[in-house]
Amino acid sequence: MLRVLTAAQMRQAEQAAEQRHGMPSALLMENAGRGLAEVARSLAGTSGRFVVVCGPGNNGGDGLVAARFLLEGGARVAVTLVGDAAKLTPEARRNLEALKGFGGTVRPLESLEAPSSGDVVVDALFGTGLSRAPAGAFAEAISAIHRWRQAGAKVVAADVPSGLQSDTGEAFSPCVEADATVAFGFLKPGQVLEPGATLCGRVRRVDIGLAGAASREVSGPALFVVEESDARGMLPVRKPDSHKGTYGHVLVVAGSRGKTGAAALVAKAALRSGAGLVTVATRGDALEAVQAHSAEIMGVPLEAAGPLGMGDLEALLAAAEGKDALVIGPGIPRGPGTGTLIGELLARLEIPAVLDADALNAVAGDLSVLRRAKAPVVLTPHPGEMARLTGRSTREVQAHRLEVVGRLASETGATVVLKGDRTLTAHADGRVFINTTGNPGMATGGSGDVLSGICGALLAQGFTSPDAAWTAVFAHGLAGDLAAARRGQLGLVAGDLIEQGLCELWVRWGR
Numbered sequence: 001m002l003r004v005l006t007a008a009q010m011r012q013a014e015q016a017a018e019q020r021h022g023m024p025s026a027l028l029m030e031n032a033g034r035g036l037a038e039v040a041r042s043l044a045g046t047s048g049r050f051v052v053v054c055g056p057g058n059n060g061g062d063g064l065v066a067a068r069f070l071l072e073g074g075a076r077v078a079v080t081l082v083g084d085a086a087k088l089t090p091e092a093r094r095n096l097e098a099l100k101g102f103g104g105t106v107r108p109l110e111s112l113e114a115p116s117s118g119d120v121v122v123d124a125l126f127g128t129g130l131s132r133a134p135a136g137a138f139a140e141a142i143s144a145i146h147r148w149r150q151a152g153a154k155v156v157a158a159d160v161p162s163g164l165q166s167d168t169g170e171a172f173s174p175c176v177e178a179d180a181t182v183a184f185g186f187l188k189p190g191q192v193l194e195p196g197a198t199l200c201g202r203v204r205r206v207d208i209g210l211a212g213a214a215s216r217e218v219s220g221p222a223l224f225v226v227e228e229s230d231a232r233g234m235l236p237v238r239k240p241d242s243h244k245g246t247y248g249h250v251l252v253v254a255g256s257r258g259k260t261g262a263a264a265l266v267a268k269a270a271l272r273s274g275a276g277l278v279t280v281a282t283r284g285d286a287l288e289a290v291q292a293h294s295a296e297i298m299g300v301p302l303e304a305a306g307p308l309g310m311g312d313l314e315a316l317l318a319a320a321e322g323k324d325a326l327v328i329g330p331g332i333p334r335g336p337g338t339g340t341l342i343g344e345l346l347a348r349l350e351i352p353a354v355l356d357a358d359a360l361n362a363v364a365g366d367l368s369v370l371r372r373a374k375a376p377v378v379l380t381p382h383p384g385e386m387a388r389l390t391g392r393s394t395r396e397v398q399a400h401r402l403e404v405v406g407r408l409a410s411e412t413g414a415t416v417v418l419k420g421d422r423t424l425t426a427h428a429d430g431r432v433f434i435n436t437t438g439n440p441g442m443a444t445g446g447s448g449d450v451l452s453g454i455c456g457a458l459l460a461q462g463f464t465s466p467d468a469a470w471t472a473v474f475a476h477g478l479a480g481d482l483a484a485a486r487r488g489q490l491g492l493v494a495g496d497l498i499e500q501g502l503c504e505l506w507v508r509w510g511r
C-alpha cells in the first residue's frame, strides 16, 4: 500500500525528520528540487528550454532548486518569481541566492519567450500551502502556463498543480493542468482523488529523505492507496484438503417481489467470491424467483407479510444459525420497524454483517444500534445514502468525502465504504483505504449489490471487516475494468461483474 499524507501530516513529518531523524528541511528541499529537475528533464525535447514559475512559499523554493540543477546540467533555463520577493520563506530565499550564485537570473513573466513544443514548464507556484483561490498575478501566471501547454510545452507540477487543494482533490479556479506531478516523499490525497488525479497527469513520487519513521509519527487519519498486489495477497489459495465448510456460509437477507434480482446478485457475487454456501432469506412470495436465478442459492422463506420488522426476528435468528456472515439490505421491503429489527439482529448475532441499501436507510434514524453490535459491521453507502446517514447534503458529502467517511467510522465503530469514483473505506481505528479501480460503466443498477456480496463472502472466509471491505472494493472495481474491456462501459451490466469480471480476476490472480 502507498501511504498518503495530508498537508498537516507532511508538516509533522518534516518536523519529525528535522528534530528526531537529523534531516534538516534545507536538505529535504534540495532533494525535492533535484527530483523535480530530473522529471522535468525527462519530459523535454533534445534542445528543449525550461521555464520555472516560482511562488512565494517552499514550493517556489523547490522550483528554485530545480532551476539550479537544470542550469548546472547545461540547459537553457528561465526563472520567474510571482508575488512579493520580500515575502519569500527563508529557505526559498537561500535558494534564490544559490541560483544567482550559479549565474541564474530571475525575470518578469511578461518578458519570457513563450515556451512551446519540446520545452518544459515547471509549476512551482503553490504546493500544500495553498489556502485560497489564486488571484491577480498568480491567476495570470496560471493562465500563461495553460497557454504554453496549449502551444505544446509539457507542464510538470512540483508536488501539486497550483490551484489544487492537496487535502481534498478539489480544484480552485484557475488551476494548473499538468502532464506530470512530482509527489515529494509521500502521495497527497489531492493526487489520487478526482478531479485532482486528472489535473496531476502522471504522478511520480520521489524520495526526499523523510525518514520512513516520520510517516509513523504523524497524527490523524492513516491514508493508503491500495495496490493490486495488496488485494491479490489477501485472497486465500485453496488448500487441497478443504471442503465447502472451510469457506463459510453467507446469509443474505435481501429482495422482495419485483426486486428478486437484488437478492440474486448479492448471492451470486458471494458464490463467485469463494463463499462455501449462500442462503437467501426473503419473503415467501419472492423466494422461488430468487432461487430461479441460480441453482446454487439455498433459501429460507420469511413468512410474515409486509415490510421487514420485529415479526421476522425469530425466523432470522434461526436462519442465522451456523452462518458465518450476514449481508442485509438490497431490495428488502422497508417499513417503520425495519431499523429496530436490524438493531436487534446486530445486538444478538455474533457474525459480522454488511449493511447495504435499505438497511442503511433503516438505521439512519438511530445510528446507536451500530455501536451496540456484537460483531463487526460494514456499511456500504453511496453518496445519497451517506447523506441520509449523516444528515448532510449529497453535495457536502462529495466535497468532503475523506472527512465524512472517517468521521462516520469513528462515531459508529463500523467499517464504512463510501462508494463512488475513488471509493473510500474507513475503519474506526483511523485507517482510510483509497481505491483506484473501477470505471463509470459500473454506474448501473445492481453494481452495489455485487459489492456487498463480495464483501459478505470475504467476511465468511474469516477476513476482518476492514480487510474484507477494502479487498472487496478493489476486486469489484477491477472486475468492472475487466468486464468493461469485453463489453464496453455502455454495455456493462451488474451480472457481467460477476460472471465475467470476477471470474477473469480470480484467474488473473491464480485463485
Ligand SMILES: NC(=O)C1=CN([C@@H]2O[C@H](COP(=O)(O)OP(=O)(O)OC[C@H]3O[C@@H](n4cnc5c(N)ncnc54)[C@H](O)[C@@H]3O)[C@@H](O)[C@H]2O)[C@@H](O)CC1
Residues within 6 Å of the ligand: 010, 011, 013, 014, 028, 029, 032, 055, 056, 057, 058, 059, 060, 061, 062, 089, 125, 126, 127, 128, 129, 130, 131, 132, 133, 134, 135, 138, 158, 159, 160, 184, 208, 210
Ligand atoms: N513538508 C515537507 O516535508 C516539504 C515541503 N516542501 C515543499 O513545500 C511546499 C509547502 O510549502 P509552504 O507551506 O511554504 O506552502 P506553498 O509553497 O504551497 O505556498 C504557501 C505560500 O503561499 C501563500 N498562499 C497560499 N495560497 C495563496 C493564494 N491563493 N494566493 C497567494 N498566496 C497564497 C501562503 O500565504 C504562503 O506564503 C510543499 O508543497 C513542497 O513543495 C519541499 O520543499 C520538501 C519538504
Ligand SMILES: [K+]
Residues within 6 Å of the ligand: 059, 123, 124, 125, 126, 127, 157, 158, 159, 160, 161, 162
Ligand atoms: K505546484
